[in-house]
Amino acid sequence: MTRRASTLSGVIVAVAVAVVVPYFSSAYALTIATNVLVSAMFAVSLNLVLGYGGLPSLGHAAFFGTGAYVVALLSQKGAVSFALGISAAVGTTLLLSLVLCRILLRTRGLYFLMATLAVGEIMRNVAESWRSVTNGGDGLYGIKLPGWLADGRNLYWSFLIALIVIVAAVAVLMRSPFGYSLRAVRDNRSRTSVLGVDPLAVEMAAFAFSAAIAGLAGAMFAYAKAFVSPDVFSLGVSTDAVLMVVLGGPATLLGPIAGAVVVQVVRGIGSIYTEHWLTILGILACLVALDPLRYLRRSSHMAKSEETAAGAIGVPLPVSIPLATTAARAPSASRIVVLEARGVCKRFDSLRVLTDISLSIAAGERRGLIGPNGAGKTTLLNILSGIIRPDSGRVHLDARDITTLTPFERARRGIGRTFQIANLFDKNTVRENILVGLLARDGQSLRVARAVDAYDSVQDEVSRLLHEWGLREWQDVPVGLLAYGRRRLVEIVLAVAQRPKVLLLDEPAAGLSGRETKDIIHTVAALDPQLSLLIVEHDMDLVFSVCDSITVIANGRVLSEGTGETVRHDKRVTDAYLGVSL
Amino acid sequence: MLDYWTSQLLNGLSFGMLLFFLAAGLTLTLGVMRVVNLTHGSFYLLGAYAALEVIGQGSSLLVASLGAAAAMAALGAVVFGLLRLVGGDPLRQTLLTLGLVLIVDDLALARWGGSPMSVPKPSFLSGLVEIGGFAYPSYRLFIIGLGLLLAMTLGLLQRYTIFGAAVRAVADDIEMAGGIGLHAPAIAMTTFVIGAALAGVSGAVGGAVIGVYPGADIQVLLLALIIVIVGGMGSLAGSFVGALSVGVVDTLGRVLLPQMGASFMFLLMLLTLILRPQGLFGRTE
Numbered sequence: 001m002t003r004r005a006s007t008l009s010g011v012i013v014a015v016a017v018a019v020v021v022p023y024f025s026s027a028y029a030l031t032i033a034t035n036v037l038v039s040a041m042f043a044v045s046l047n048l049v050l051g052y053g054g055l056p057s058l059g060h061a062a063f064f065g066t067g068a069y070v071v072a073l074l075s076q077k078g079a080v081s082f083a084l085g086i087s088a089a090v091g092t093t094l095l096l097s098l099v100l101c102r103i104l105l106r107t108r109g110l111y112f113l114m115a116t117l118a119v120g121e122i123m124r125n126v127a128e129s130w131r132s133v134t135n136g137g138d139g140l141y142g143i144k145l146p147g148w149l150a151d152g153r154n155l156y157w158s159f160l161i162a163l164i165v166i167v168a169a170v171a172v173l174m175r176s177p178f179g180y181s182l183r184a185v186r187d188n189r190s191r192t193s194v195l196g197v198d199p200l201a202v203e204m205a206a207f208a209f210s211a212a213i214a215g216l217a218g219a220m221f222a223y224a225k226a227f228v229s230p231d232v233f234s235l236g237v238s239t240d241a242v243l244m245v246v247l248g249g250p251a252t253l254l255g256p257i258a259g260a261v262v263v264q265v266v267r268g269i270g271s272i273y274t275e276h277w278l279t280i281l282g283i284l285a286c287l288v289a290l291d292p293l294r295y296l297r298r299s300s301h302m303a304k305s306e307e308t309a310a311g312a313i314g315v316p317l318p319v320s321i322p323l324a325t326t327a328a329r330a331p332s333a334s335r336i337v338v339l340e341a342r343g344v345c346k347r348f349d350s351l352r353v354l355t356d357i358s359l360s361i362a363a364g365e366r367r368g369l370i371g372p373n374g375a376g377k378t379t380l381l382n383i384l385s386g387i388i389r390p391d392s393g394r395v396h397l398d399a400r401d402i403t404t405l406t407p408f409e410r411a412r413r414g415i416g417r418t419f420q421i422a423n424l425f426d427k428n429t430v431r432e433n434i435l436v437g438l439l440a441r442d443g444q445s446l447r448v449a450r451a452v453d454a455y456d457s458v459q460d461e462v463s464r465l466l467h468e469w470g471l472r473e474w475q476d477v478p479v480g481l482l483a484y485g486r487r488r489l490v491e492i493v494l495a496v497a498q499r500p501k502v503l504l505l506d507e508p509a510a511g512l513s514g515r516e517t518k519d520i521i522h523t524v525a526a527l528d529p530q531l532s533l534l535i536v537e538h539d540m541d542l543v544f545s546v547c548d549s550i551t552v553i554a555n556g557r558v559l560s561e562g563t564g565e566t567v568r569h570d571k572r573v574t575d576a577y578l579g580v581s582l
Numbered sequence: 583m584l585d586y587w588t589s590q591l592l593n594g595l596s597f598g599m600l601l602f603f604l605a606a607g608l609t610l611t612l613g614v615m616r617v618v619n620l621t622h623g624s625f626y627l628l629g630a631y632a633a634l635e636v637i638g639q640g641s642s643l644l645v646a647s648l649g650a651a652a653a654m655a656a657l658g659a660v661v662f663g664l665l666r667l668v669g670g671d672p673l674r675q676t677l678l679t680l681g682l683v684l685i686v687d688d689l690a691l692a693r694w695g696g697s698p699m700s701v702p703k704p705s706f707l708s709g710l711v712e713i714g715g716f717a718y719p720s721y722r723l724f725i726i727g728l729g730l731l732l733a734m735t736l737g738l739l740q741r742y743t744i745f746g747a748a749v750r751a752v753a754d755d756i757e758m759a760g761g762i763g764l765h766a767p768a769i770a771m772t773t774f775v776i777g778a779a780l781a782g783v784s785g786a787v788g789g790a791v792i793g794v795y796p797g798a799d800i801q802v803l804l805l806a807l808i809i810v811i812v813g814g815m816g817s818l819a820g821s822f823v824g825a826l827s828v829g830v831v832d833t834l835g836r837v838l839l840p841q842m843g844a845s846f847m848f849l850l851m852l853l854t855l856i857l858r859p860q861g862l863f864g865r866t867e
Contacts (some may be wrong), residue, residue, distance in 0.1 A: 056672055103852060106859040110672065110815065113618060114807045115855055121804050122848040129843035235800055239680045246677055278688035285681030289674040290667055 011254070022153040030152050030448035032268035035230025037159040038220045039264050042237075043244040043256035044166060045213035050242065051250030052174060052207045052271035055105075056113045059120030063093045063211040065233035069127065072140040072228040082146055086219050093215025094208055096414065101207040105200060116313050117235065122338075124233035139229030143222050159220055163257075166213055171253055175451035177439045182206050183251070184436045187425045194385060196411035196440040205446065223295050243281075247288050248394030260426070335362040337399070338532050344383055346376075346451070346556075353379045354556040357393070361502060366533040368547035370540075370567075372576055374557040377536045378420060381504050384534070385417045386410045398501070408448055411440075414497045416500030420507045420536075422487040430471055430490055433479055438496045461497075469493050485516035492523060502532040509539040521545055544568075552576070585716040590837050591830065596722040598829020599729025600791060603784035605804055605809035605821040606736060607777030614753045614773045617665055618672050620679040623803030624686040625778045626656045629785025630794040631694055633701050643704045643786065650782040658778025662771050683799065691796050701789030721790065728787065730747015732780075733822050740818055749773055753816050808847055812854045814864025823862060 021033050042064055049055045067089035072216050074080045074088060096578060100119060114214045127134045134140065147154050158503055184192045185500050193199050208442070222228050240263060241256075248259030266284065270277030340360040346353045354376045361367050369377055383387045384395060386407040394403045397413055405413070425433050438458050439445050453459065464470045469489065474482060479490055488508060495503055508524060509517045521542045527533065537543050543564075550567045552560040554576040560567050593740045608622045629650035632657045636646040661682060670750070710717040740746035751759040753770045760766045784802075792798065805828070813824025828847050835846030854861060 050673070056676065058676065075829065089677070103855055110612060110616070110618060111811065111859065113672065113676065114811055115851075118808055118811065118848065118851055121800075122845070122852075125844050125848065129845070239676075242673070242680070243677060246673055276688055276692070279685050282684030282688065285677050285684065286664070287681075289678035289681065290664070291674070319749040474817060 003359055016165065019157070022156055027152070028268075030156060032264060033223050034152065034156050035268070035370060036261055036264045037156065037163055038224060039244060040257040040260035041159075041166065041217035041220060042214055043241050043248070043260045044163070044170060045210045045217060046238075046241040047245045047250060047252075047256040048170065048206055048210035050214070050245055051252070051256075052179070052182050052186065053203060053210075055203065055207070056109075057116040058113050058235070058242065059116030059118065060210075060241055061233050061235070061237035062116075062120045062123045063097060063214035064218040064221070064237055065120075065123055065127065065228075065230075066093050066096055067215030067230045068222040068232045069134065069140075069214075069218075071219045071222035072143050073133070075143040076140060082149060086216065087225070089219035089222075090212050090215045093218070093263055094212045097208045097211030098204075100522040101204045101211075105203050105207065108358055116237070118197070120235060120238055122232055124230045124412050127230035127233055134230070137230060139227060140229050143226045143228070145223055146228075151224070155224065156455055157225075162216065162220070166216070167253065167257070172451065172463055173448055174253070175453070176449065177444045177452055177455070178202070178205065180432065180436050180439065180452055181445040184428075187427060188389065188423065189423070191405040191419075191423050192436070192440070194387075194411055194417055195437050196408050197436075197445045198406075198408045202445065214370075219395055243288065244283050247284075268544045299340065335365075337361070338363050338365075338397065339384065339534070340398065341380070341384060342394045344380070344390045344395070346379055346383060346388070346390050352556055354383070354390070357553065357556070357558055359558070361434070361532050363501075363535055364530055365549065366547045366552040367535070368543040369536045369553065370538070370543055370550060371553040371559070375553045377553060378506060379554070381417065381534070381536060385415055385504055411498065411500075412443075414499075414501035415504065416495040416498045416502070417488070417504035418488075418491045418495050418506055418508060420510055422484065422491050424479045424487060424491060424494070427478055429476050429478055431462055431466065431475040433490060433494060434465055435459075436495055437497050440460060441498045465493060465497055485512050485519065488512065488516075488520060489523065492520075496527065496531075500531070502534065503527070505533060505535045505537070507537055508535065509537060509542050517542065541564055589716065589718055590833060592718060592722065592726070594830035594833035595826065596725045596729075596829075597791070597833055598790045599726050600784065601805055601809055601829050602729050602822055602825035603732060603780060603788065604806040604812075605813070605825050606732065606818065607780035607784075608806040609810050609813065609816055609818065609821045610749075610773050611777045612810060615665075615770050616756075618675045618679060619661075619665075619774075620803060621661055621686070621779075622708060622777070622781050622806055623799035623801070624683050625658065625760035625781035626785040626788070626802040627690060627794065627799040628657065628686060629654050629782030630701055630789035630798075631690060632782065633786035633789060634694075634699060637741050638701060642733055643701070646701075647783050647786040650786040651779040654776045654785075655779040658775045659771065661778070662774045665723065666767070687799065696796055698793050698795035699784060699789075700793055703790050725787065725791070733818075737740075738817055745769075758784025775862065804846075808851045811851050811861060814861025817861070817863035820861055820863030 008568065022030055025033060034348065041534065042060070045063075046060050049057050049060075070089040070092045071085045074085055086555050089163045104112060104119065128137050145155065149158065165424065166433050174182075181192070181197050181202050184199065185202050189199050192202075218232065221232065244259030245256045246259070247262060249255030263281070263284075266280060267277055270280050274280070295419075300325055337360045340358075342358050344354055355384050357376075357380060359367075359369075359380075365497060369380070379388070383390050386402070386405055386409070390403065394401055396402065397410070397415065402410055425436065428436075435452060435458065438461055439447075439452070439455070442458065444455070444458075463472075466475050471486075471490065471493065474486065477489060482490065492505070492508065495505075505524065509520050517539055524533070524535070524542070533546075535547060547564065549561070549563055551558060552567055552570070552573050559575050559576055560570040562570075595634050600798070604622070604626060607625075608619065611619045611622070612792060619836055624855040626674060632650045632653045633643070633646035636649045637643065641649075654811060661679070664678060664682075665675060707721045707724050709720055711720045711723060712718075740749065748759070748764050749771050751762075751764060752766050752773075756766050756770075758768075792802065809828050813820025831850050832844065832847045834844070858864075
């Protein structure tokens with residue numbers, strides 16, 4: 001609370017200073033201050049994709065420049081009101097981003113970086129070549145402002161208000177379910193999709209919102225400078241913003257603004273005293289990248305994380321697992337198939353991984369899937385959960401063909417899964433992990449209006465789950481700092497909380513100690529008897545004590561299927577495990 | 583009329599070969615090092631300026647090219663060292679190389695001024711040669727030959743030498759390569775230095791065609807990036823095919839629809855991203 005109070009008072013002081021700046025500054029200083037606001041707006045927009053979204057765009061100038069050119073072109077046609085100019089700029093940019101994001105978001109990582117860079121340069125090229133409209137490299141002049149805004153101070157204040165409004169909107173957005181989903185997608189894309197969040201939709205929304213703000217910043221730029229040239233699309237404009245965001249701190253609310261202040265002030269003052277302020281800016285960028293201070297920080301930082309983690313490491317799992325659900329599991333008379341694979345084949349290049357695999361899991365059934373390493377168990381799980389597509393064969397859920405559905409669509413239809421290696425949002429707390437899962441389950445991942453704290457029923461459910469699974473005292477610990485066994489437990493809670501019809505468990509006991517394995521066996525055995533399970537596992541104690549039936553695969557084919565007894569005495573199975581060729 | 587189109591096609595090919603010079607270096611650093619290296623265009627620009635200096639002393643283009651290669655190799659080693667210090671975060675790599683681009687831009691402007699220059703062609707390559715009944719600039723043929731030679735050399739090096747195998751191993755899985763006893767950082771550094779030297783040479787050789795001016799670094803970087811996107815990251819064959827197709831599409835596009843400028847090149851890139859996001863020869867990760 002005190003930290004929040006001090007942040008708040010800091011913000012109030014900064015706003016107060018920003019408000020009174022025009023009273024004390026020369027015309028040149030006011031120009032710099034206005035530049036700061038334009039840059040800050042642009043940096044805030046970039047921070048949405050680059051910081052919160054983890055999408056390294058090097059071409060955000062495409063949107064900034066579009067906003068600027070829309071204002072400039074409208075002004076050529078005669079007097080246009082300020083409001084119309086701004087809305088046209090934002091609207092056009094938004095449309096452009098909706099087209100471009102479909103192409104750009106197909107690429108990841110370095111490709112995304114290069115593709116965005118190229119898009120920015122394409123726009124610059126268009127502005128330079130399309131002389132009849134843009135006047136080419138000479139640019140467009142004569143951008144007029146209505147009377148009262150022609151005064152630099154009034155313009156400055158209106159920009160300041162716009163920035164405050166946008167930052168407040170971003171603050172609300174980042175505390176909303178959408179903000180949580182966006183960071184979850186950034187930290188662990190595949191995990192989020194298995195929870196039922198459409199990662200592409202989340203990224204596209206963030207990209208479009210960011211582009212709209214960039215368009216606004218561009219419009220502000222055009223009004224402030226009264227001149228627009230193809231340089232507004234240049235790589236330098238995009239990279240300036242990257243410098244500001246990284247300098248101030250990506251994925252922080254106010255960092256980009258601080259970065260904008262530093263860069264624009266260095267530029268403004270530097271260009272008075274030296275011709276070589278670009279070199280100064282370059283050195284600044286190198287220093288931010290190299291971050292020499294980290295060598296001083298490292299020792300204290302490490303000590304801190306160990307201190308936080310001290311309580312989390314090496315404490316055994318609680319045995320207080322929801323025993324209420326250990327009700328007797330009566331085998332049902334009629335077998336209703338829930339999840340079914342029919343004749344699934346998969347090859348990676350010339351390697352046949354799965355050949356004609358058929359497998360069906362009934363309601364409430366607990367099926368073990370075993371086989372030697374390399375048998376294709378995880379590949380089959382990935383095909384069932386939609387992470388990879390089979391070459392041939394179908395997958396059915398509740399007698400409906402789901403072969404072509406994506407992981408998040410399957411998750412919404414009731415397929416849950418865990419991963420072989422604990423696969424969670426490591427930087428987030430246990431509570432936040434479960435929260436993201438529940439919001440996804442309830443289809444609320446894209447809600448933007450309210451902060452997640454306001455979703456009372458979801459918060460209550462998280463609290464209840466934490467209590468039931470004995471995780472309450474760890475709720476505020478980042479998952480990455482938990483002991484491994486406990487992380488596996490969080491993983492199972494996350495999957496179960498989705499209320500799936502079928503849960504695919506990929507080696508829940510892998511990497512656990514004997515004691516922890518016993519606890520996990522206990523946990524899995526105590527799961528809701530209505531829930532169908534498919535368990536891939538090497539620990540035979542777990543498989544034989546939990547599963548009703550077992551499927552053995554080897555070399556990508558079903559070798560044997562039946563109860564534990566049948567499988568155990570099947571000679572082909574022992575041969576496969578002992579390496580005797582079949 | 584046929585001669586006209588043949589010569590335009592040859593123009594496209596020679597431009598493409600020049601682009602291959604640029605992109606081969608970049609694809610090596612991207613594929614092997616997995617680093618964002620925005621300084622590639624700066625290596626080109628500084629290589630061209632270095633060649634101009636050497637030729638100004640009365641040396642030949644050959645000596646100038648070697649000088650540019652050596653200077654850029656040394657600079658490449660320095661940049662590589664800095665990148666190692668920065669670590670694996672692509673954002674920080676971007677920022678570092680961007681800072682270097684700004685510094686190089688600014689200092690080059692101070693040293694060599696803002697007016698466009700051109701690296702002079704050697705006299706025996708400045709004329710026309712007659713092939714099959716029509717005359718064609720010999721320097722452009724020289725570039726086509728040089729590009730083919732480079733493609734063959736790099737291809738053979740990569741395929742048949744132990745160093746080439748080591749580079750492929752590091753590109754495929756850097757941790758595993760280290761695990762089987764390859765000195766991965768040294769291999770990555772050598773690759774990076776070769777990439778920088780190639781960019782330097784393309785500045786010396788291509789300076790006569792592309793030109794030498796402030797801002798050429800970004801233009802060249804962009805060209806190289808487009809080719810790497812089209813061809814696929816880390817693939818030499820991809821760079822070759824990508825460079826030639828970009829060179830031909832751009833040249834013929836400018837002839838057919840001059841008002842479209844460089845847009846054909848970008849359209850080719852966007853088309854690749856839509857149909858095959860990993861590039862023609864790239865692998866999905």
